[in-house]
Amino acid sequence: MKAWIGATAIIGTLASGSAMALDGNGLLSSCQTTIKYSEGDKNVSAFDVGQCTGMVDGVEGAILVLNDSVTSNMKTCYPVAGTTNIQKARIVVKYLQEHPDQLHLPASMLTVIAYMGAFPCKK
Numbered sequence: 134m135k136a137w138i139g140a141t142a143i144i145g146t147l148a149s150g151s152a153m154a155l156d157g158n159g160l161l162s163s164c165q166t167t168i169k170y171s172e173g174d175k176n177v178s179a180f181d182v183g184q185c186t187g188m189v190d191g192v193e194g195a196i197l198v199l200n201d202s203v204t205s206n207m208k209t210c211y212p213v214a215g216t217t218n219i220q221k222a223r224i225v226v227k228y229l230q231e232h233p234d235q236l237h238l239p240a241s242m243l244t245v246i247a248y249m250g251a252f253p254c255k256k
Contacts, residue, residue: 157236
């Protein structure tokens, strides 16, 4: 977990100020908006759609780059291809709705944890 927290800290440093301040509450809201947009509701906040999409895509990239650097119990068997930003948003929303006690945590960390749950490596 420490390696992923470090990795997400790097992502946070590279991200904009608003993304760095994003917690689970903001991520849940923005990813729910993204899902609504994908279902045809075009009367949504473009900022929210961009915020969610940037987070889920950025964390995916970090996982793909850094996955070989973490211990085996922290690896995520993330599919190299085949996930859309909407699928990633749905994974994050599902995790956040199932773990409301964690909404105060940083969005990037929660996204990593959601992906770890969705794409565990077989032991």
